[in-house]
Structures are given as C-alpha cells and as structure tokens.
Amino acid sequence: MAEEAILGYLEHNEQIADSGVFAAERQLDHNDVVNVIKSLHGFRYVDAQNIKRETWVLTDEGRKYAAEGSPEFQLFMAVPQEGSISKDELQKRLDPAVFKIGCSQAGKNRWVEMGKQVSRKVQNVEDKVRVLLLHVQEGHEIKQEDINSLKARKLIVLHFFEHGRAYSVTKGPNYAPQRKKVATDLTRENLQRGDWKELEFKEYNFNAKGQPAEGGHLHPLLKVRKQLKDIFLQLGSDIFVLWSCAGYSFEEMPTNNYVESRDVVIAACGRCVLKCLHPTKNGSNASALLNVNLFLCQTCSFWNFDALFQPQQHPARDSHDTFFLQEPSTTRELPEDYVERVKRVHEVGGYGSRGYGYDWKREEANKNLLRTHTTAVSSRMLKALAEKPFAPKRYFSIDRVFRNEAVDRTHLAEFHQIEGVDKLFYAMLDLGLASLICDRGLTLGDLIGVLKDFFTRLGMSQLRFKPAYNPYTEPSMEIFSYHEGLGKWVEIGNSGMFRPEMLLPMGFPEDVRVVAWGLSLERPTMILYGYNNIRDLFGHKVDLGSHQGEPNLSPWPRVKLWFFYFFRNSEYTRKHQGLGSL
Ligand SMILES: N[C@@H](Cc1ccccc1)C(=O)O
Known part of the structure; x- marks a missing residue:
C-alpha cells in the first residue's frame, strides 16, 4: 500500500517533501513508509534524502481550511460585494464553527463591518491563512510568526517521528509507476520452462547490513x-x-x-x-x-x-x-x-x-x-x-x-x-x-x-x-x-x-x-x-x-x-x- 502511494504520488508530483507528513496524511505507518522508501531507493526507483526528525503538520481543522478556505475568508465571501447582509442570514449560510471563528477573525482583520447588518470594508482580500496552511502541507518552511499564529489557532501541530528519520523523496533514475517484478532465485521450473531468459533478477545488495551481532553482555x-x-x-x-x-x-x-x-x-x-x-x-x-x-x-x-x-x-x-x-x-x-x-x-x-x-x-x-x-x-x-x-x-x-x-x-x-x-x-x-x-x-x-x-x-x-x-x-x-x-x-x-x-x-x-x-x-x-x-x-x-x-x-x-x-x-x-x- 505504501509503495503504491509513493510511486503513484511521484507520477504526478515532483517530490514528497516529507515522508512523515506523507504518511500522516494518508494514515500510513511512517515506519512502513520509510522501509518502502529505503527499498525503492536501493533499486533507484526513487532518490531519498534524510530530513529532520520533527515537522509541522496540519490538524484536522487545518486540513479542512486548507481545502475550503479559512473561516474568515469563507465569511468574507458570504458577504455581498455591495450592501450588507443581516447577521442572522449570514449565520444560516455558514457552518456554525466557521461563522463563529469567521466573525471574530474577519472583524480583527478589518475585512468586514460587524453589527446587526454585516458589510464588506474592503473589496478584495487574500486568504493568507489558507496559503500558509498549504505551504505547511507541502512541507515548505514558513516564518516563525506565522507558525505561532497557526499554532495558536490549533491549525498545525508539531509531529515527531518516533522511529527513524523522515525522508524527502524524488524520482530516481529507474523510476516507474510500478515496481517491476524481479526474480530472487533461479528455479528448476525457470530452467524447464526456459523463462529464465526473460527473467529480470533481483540484484544482490552488498551494502545491506547483516543481523546485528549478539554479544557484549554481562551475564x-x-x-x-x-x-x-x-x-x-x-x-x-x-x-x-x-x-x-x-x-x-x-x-x-x-x-x-x-x-x-x-x-x-x-x-x-x-x-x-x-x-x-x-x-x-x-x-x-x-x-x-x-x-x-x-x-x-x-x-x-x-x-x-x-x-x-x-x-x-x-x-x-x-x-x-x-x-x-x-x-x-x-x-x-x-x-x-x-x-x-x-x-x-x-x-x-x-x-x-x-x-x-x-x-x-x-x-x-x-x-x-x-x-x-x-x-x-x-x-x-x-x-x-x-x-x-x-x-x-x-x-x-x-x-x-x-x-x-x-x-x-x-x-x-x-x-x-x-x-x-x-x-x-x-x-x-x-x-x-x-x-x-x-x-x-x-x-x-x-x-x-x-x-x-x-x-x-x-x-x-x-x-x-x-x-x-x-x-x-x-x-x-x-x-x-x-x-x-x-x-x-x-x-x-x-x-x-x-x-x-x-x-x-x-x-x-x-x-x-x-x-x-x-x-x-x-x-x-x-x-x-x-x-x-x-x-x-x-x-x-x-x-x-x-x-x-x-x-x-x-x-x-x-x-x-x-x-x-x-x-x-x-x-x-x-x-x-x-x-x-x-
Ligand atoms: N550451606 C548452606 C547455607 C547456610 C550457610 C550458613 C548457615 C546456614 C546455612 C547451603 O548451602 O544451603
């Protein structure tokens, strides 16, 4: 599953910026993802590079806003360009949480005039929160003050990788959307059938580490x-x-x-x-x-x-x-x-x-x-x-x-x-x-x-x-x-x-x-x-x-x-x- 996800993703995207985020977003075990990455890297399907052990990831709420826009933006968009809308009517049009947060944030940003009637104060706004969330989602760095504000709104959390390090992954020289089936052994059947001629064999990995040697313990x-x-x-x-x-x-x-x-x-x-x-x-x-x-x-x-x-x-x-x-x-x-x-x-x-x-x-x-x-x-x-x-x-x-x-x-x-x-x-x-x-x-x-x-x-x-x-x-x-x-x-x-x-x-x-x-x-x-x-x-x-x-x-x-x-x-x-x- 992890392998399909990785190769499939790279078919349409340049890179997986962070294996941890990638795994978390797909609810995959990061350990499994890393193992697959290592294996794919070994066969040069992908190039993988170590990255730091901790990273910011979106919370459920953050992911929702990254997809649908921030509440303040949604609220702003629900206010007509000209004239005004009654607060009750606005509330009806929006999700209750979006309405509540949207009112306070859009008010703070001075995007709207809040009263019984709500009207726009500016004509165009940029949904900076959504942009920041998308940056985080793609594994890009953002400024500390932006991190602080997203964190305060509980839209991002710090994710620590318990096992091993995280990787950034790009296509490797042998990249293919699916791994080729390779044979590990030459069998009697291969010889009898003659299909050994076409078979592609798995290469020996001479760099693989052996079993860790037991020893060095006091009885x-x-x-x-x-x-x-x-x-x-x-x-x-x-x-x-x-x-x-x-x-x-x-x-x-x-x-x-x-x-x-x-x-x-x-x-x-x-x-x-x-x-x-x-x-x-x-x-x-x-x-x-x-x-x-x-x-x-x-x-x-x-x-x-x-x-x-x-x-x-x-x-x-x-x-x-x-x-x-x-x-x-x-x-x-x-x-x-x-x-x-x-x-x-x-x-x-x-x-x-x-x-x-x-x-x-x-x-x-x-x-x-x-x-x-x-x-x-x-x-x-x-x-x-x-x-x-x-x-x-x-x-x-x-x-x-x-x-x-x-x-x-x-x-x-x-x-x-x-x-x-x-x-x-x-x-x-x-x-x-x-x-x-x-x-x-x-x-x-x-x-x-x-x-x-x-x-x-x-x-x-x-x-x-x-x-x-x-x-x-x-x-x-x-x-x-x-x-x-x-x-x-x-x-x-x-x-x-x-x-x-x-x-x-x-x-x-x-x-x-x-x-x-x-x-x-x-x-x-x-x-x-x-x-x-x-x-x-x-x-x-x-x-x-x-x-x-x-x-x-x-x-x-x-x-x-x-x-x-x-x-x-x-x-x-x-x-x-x-x-x-x-
Ligand atoms: N010699 C006893 C132990 C013991 C030592 C001294 C006094 C009493 C008992 C044993 O080997 O089990």
Whole structure:
C-alpha cells in the first residue's frame, strides 16, 4: 500500500517533501513508509534524502481550511460585494464553527463591518491563512510568526517521528509507476520452462547490513554477583547500622588458596565424571577457565562436612550428590589436634552436646571433593580465626560450588539423554555465597536484621523466614522471597547460628556466636531479572531481556562451549579419558 502511494504520488508530483507528513496524511505507518522508501531507493526507483526528525503538520481543522478556505475568508465571501447582509442570514449560510471563528477573525482583520447588518470594508482580500496552511502541507518552511499564529489557532501541530528519520523523496533514475517484478532465485521450473531468459533478477545488495551481532553482555548471574559484593562492602561502611556488630566491614574470604598444583583433576559423582588438565599445560582458554574452577574448588570432606558437624552418614555426602575427586582422592594434611576434637564431638559430643554416637572415620574425612557449598570456605576461615586472639569479624565469599540435584528415575534418564548438559551446568556452575558475622553475644535478631538489610539492598524486600534444619546451625531459617512472575514464595537461601559443636572444637571462647547465611545466586537472579525458569539462565542463548548493553566480561559462553565439546562428544570422552559417554 505504501509503495503504491509513493510511486503513484511521484507520477504526478515532483517530490514528497516529507515522508512523515506523507504518511500522516494518508494514515500510513511512517515506519512502513520509510522501509518502502529505503527499498525503492536501493533499486533507484526513487532518490531519498534524510530530513529532520520533527515537522509541522496540519490538524484536522487545518486540513479542512486548507481545502475550503479559512473561516474568515469563507465569511468574507458570504458577504455581498455591495450592501450588507443581516447577521442572522449570514449565520444560516455558514457552518456554525466557521461563522463563529469567521466573525471574530474577519472583524480583527478589518475585512468586514460587524453589527446587526454585516458589510464588506474592503473589496478584495487574500486568504493568507489558507496559503500558509498549504505551504505547511507541502512541507515548505514558513516564518516563525506565522507558525505561532497557526499554532495558536490549533491549525498545525508539531509531529515527531518516533522511529527513524523522515525522508524527502524524488524520482530516481529507474523510476516507474510500478515496481517491476524481479526474480530472487533461479528455479528448476525457470530452467524447464526456459523463462529464465526473460527473467529480470533481483540484484544482490552488498551494502545491506547483516543481523546485528549478539554479544557484549554481562551475564545476569555475574551482575548479581557484582551487586552482592558491593552490598557487602556497603554494609560495612554504613554509618547507620542497626545491629550490634557495627563498625567493621565485611571481608571477602579467599576461596582460592587451597590449590594443589597437579596435572590432572578428575572428579566424579554418581552420574558423571569431570576431568581437567592443568591450566598452564592446556592451550585452550575455555578449558583453562574450567580448569581453574575445578582446581580452586577442591577441598576435602573434612572442611566441607565434618568440621560443620555434619555426620558422615548424612545424605548430602552421598556419592550421587557430591563430586569426589578420583585423583588426588585424599587430602594430605589436616590439623591433627582439631581433627581429634571434631572426631570426639561427632562420636560422643562434649561442650554440652551428646554428639551423634557413631564411629567417626578418618578416611571419610580425608576424601577430596569439589565443595558443595561455600560454607566449606567459612569453616576453614573460622578455624584460622579461632587460632588468633578473638576479634569480631564479618566475612563473605562468592564462588563456584558443585552439587547435583536430588536424583529420581526420570531425572536420571532424562539427564543422560536430553537435559544432561543443561543440568550439568546447573550442578557445576552454581555460584554459591556464604557470609558470616562472628562476634560475642549475637542473637537470632541480629541474623534477621542483617538478612533484611542485605536482601532489601539487593532489591528484594518481600521476605519470609521459615524454621529449618542444618546439621551445623541451630536455630536455622530458610529464607523465602516473593517471585512476582511465578506468583509464589520461593526459597532463596538458608541461614542460622553455627552450633557450639562446630565453634567450640575450633577453639572459640564460649560467648562467641556466629550468624551465617548462604545462597545460590540463581534464585535471586531469577527474582531480580524476572526469569520464570532457572534453565533460562543456562540455555544456548541467555535472554538478556532488560539488561542488555553491558560490556562483556563474562567467561560464561566460553566455558559453556567447552562443556558442550566435553560432554557431547562421546568419542572424545571415550578416547581421551576412557570414561565412556555420559
Ligand atoms: N550451606 C548452606 C547455607 C547456610 C550457610 C550458613 C548457615 C546456614 C546455612 C547451603 O548451602 O544451603
């Protein structure tokens, strides 16, 4: 429709002065008109030139006067050249609006004598308003004072082009009132029929821009990680801190100082095996990234579980849920005195506790694994803290954790077939956060206070707490937040006060309390960025929705690619690792 209108108009007119006006007058979408103009311009049917983004256009009333003459002119014409006409008679002859406006304007212009009888004061008048309106309609410039007067009479309005710029259009060298039908492809039928000889083919447009390249975005999870780090730093430096342990800031716990340099790390859970080479011995960036993750995330069961008063029979320690290292499979050293105290507290208790009453095994504690929560980082940190003269501390860490979800048959089956890689991402690329405040005399009120403060700063003020159980905290609380998209409360974290069975064997004074909380970053990211499906964060293409346009610092795509090659390519897996496919 737009194409016919443009080519048809140019057949009888020299130019379309303004595509915006042209579109508005014909009630066409300006965007469509511009697209057609661009296409016609490409084939030289027309020549198009950019013009400014805003222009004056006639209102309905303005358009009417441009066609029929201004009200004052119409009124003047209705007054006889000689003599006079009664006002009543004049009113009858004219449209009511034209009569009303006409009287006042023609009076102001001193064109007529107004009384009961109306007569002309001059013989000829020029309908300047109509002339001006026609100028505007054709896209010509008019003087500012004329614009002001037409605008005051609401005969013109400023039109802004929302999309793209406006164009002025004239006939091009290939102009024809209708576009020739051109073929885009040479088909078998063309050849069979022989009509290819007559066909005119569409030319290639080598100047066409390709699809805009996707890239350059920070992954939402990394954005939330940055946000969380900033919050921790703010929490410490605020003057108005409500809870008791004000005045010292959160420090980031080193999550990477337990690397043992080895050539190979192989970790396996009940469902899959991860293997990586030493980062420095491998050329590929992507695998180096993953390698670093695996290397840095190694710890042993002792710090991940035992030090946290988690019994050795606890289901989380099951080989289906935890990636145990095959090589090196056990830790070399642990602080022996402390290990002894931990063993005792598990077996027989102490410090007012009855313990679990089972036979604690050192071999179990020695097993190396990929940490299942960043609370493993906290336990090492607290042990180091307990060795020094007591000073209150606040710590946080955000880093990778490796955990498999609960398995059921359907999941296991699907896992191998379709969902494997995605699920594995979730299991392996989870970002965990652990934070703690260690001070004398802290209470659950302090924990609730800091959690509210923390999550409110993150933009999640709708919070609920639910009593929960963790082997290492008492009391414990699950943290829930309202997910608008899902329309329900979802769990976003877990928290509690570390048990005396955990803190006292470390060597802390009896009145020292530790409030702590931990979360995975996916849930808050879902809530903050409106993802309804956790998997959307890990797909081929993360839909960045409203948070586009950040510089790309994310190693995510590269790591992901690495995973695809690693797990999808069973040939590779079999040959190089002797592991069979996933
Ligand atoms: N370690 C817990 C979180 C937590 C940390 C500290 C105290 C209580 C709970 C988890 O991973 O879910």
